[in-house]
Amino acid sequence: MTGRIILVRHGQTASNIHRVIDTRPPGAELSELGRAQAAAAGRELAGLSGERLARIYCSVALRAQQTAVLAGAAFERARGLATGTLRLDVRQGVQEVYAGDMERIAGPENIAAYLAVLHRMLADDAAAAFPHGEDTAAVLGRARPVLESIAAELDGTEHDIAMVSHGGASRVMAAHAAGVDADWAFESRLPNTGFIVLEPHGRPFGQWDMVRWDVAERDVDA
Numbered sequence: 001m002t003g004r005i006i007l008v009r010h011g012q013t014a015s016n017i018h019r020v021i022d023t024r025p026p027g028a029e030l031s032e033l034g035r036a037q038a039a040a041a042g043r044e045l046a047g048l049s050g051e052r053l054a055r056i057y058c059s060v061a062l063r064a065q066q067t068a069v070l071a072g073a074a075f076e077r078a079r080g081l082a083t084g085t086l087r088l089d090v091r092q093g094v095q096e097v098y099a100g101d102m103e104r105i106a107g108p109e110n111i112a113a114y115l116a117v118l119h120r121m122l123a124d125d126a127a128a129a130f131p132h133g134e135d136t137a138a139v140l141g142r143a144r145p146v147l148e149s150i151a152a153e154l155d156g157t158e159h160d161i162a163m164v165s166h167g168g169a170s171r172v173m174a175a176h177a178a179g180v181d182a183d184w185a186f187e188s189r190l191p192n193t194g195f196i197v198l199e200p201h202g203r204p205f206g207q208w209d210m211v212r213w214d215v216a217e218r219d220v221d222a
Contacts, residue, residue, distance in 0.1 A: 003154025042074025100133020123182035191216035
C-alpha cells in the first residue's frame with residue numbers, strides 16, 4: 001500500500017447544464033443533482049479510502065467547496081464518525097484553468113475552441129493559452145507545487161488525501177503528474193464527481209502512477 005492523491009471533480013452546476021464556460025472563482029453553485037452527486041462521492045470515498053482518508057482539500061471555487069463539505073459529511077455518516085471529524089481545507093492553486101475572454105460564453109463552437117486549447121495544455125504545449133487567460137506554464141506553476149506538497153505529506157504513509165477540483169484542471173494536473181498520453185487524457189473527460197487516483201510512491205512529479213481515471217461520455221470541463 002502507498003499514499004494516494006484522489007482528485008475529485010465537483011458536482012454538477014447550472015453552468016454544466018447549460019454548457020457555459022465557467023472558470024473564474026467563485027463561479028456557479030451546485031445544482032440539486034450536484035448536491036446529491038457530492039454526497040454520493042463522499043459515500044464512495046468511504047468505501048474506496050475508509051480509515052486511510054486523512055483530509056479533503058478543495059479549490060477556492062464555490063462549487064468545489066460545496067462538494068467538499070457535502071462529501072465530507074456523507075463520508076462521516078458512512079463511517080459512523082462524529083460531525084467535523086474529517087478535516088476540510090481550501091487550497092489556492094487548484095482552481096479551474098482560467099479561460100480569459102472565453103469566460104461565461106456558451107455554444108458548441110466556443111466549447112470546441114476552449115477544448116482545443118485544453119488539449120494543447122495536456123500535450124505540454126508551451127504556447128497554449130487562452131486570450132487574456134492562462135497558459136500552460138501558469139496552470140502548472142500554481143497547481144504542481146500544491147500536488148507536490150500533498151505528495152510530501154503522504155510520503156512514507158498509507159494515507160489518502162482527496163482534492164476536489166475541476167474537470168480541466170484535474171486532467172492537466174494528472175496528465176503531467178503521471179505522464180498520461182495527451183490524446184487519451186483529452187478524450188477521457190471526467191464526469192461530475194468523477195475520480196482520478198494518483199500514487200506518487202515518493203517519485204518526482206511526472207513519474208507518478210495513475211491507477212484510476214473515471215470517464216464521462218460527454219461533459220464540460222469547468
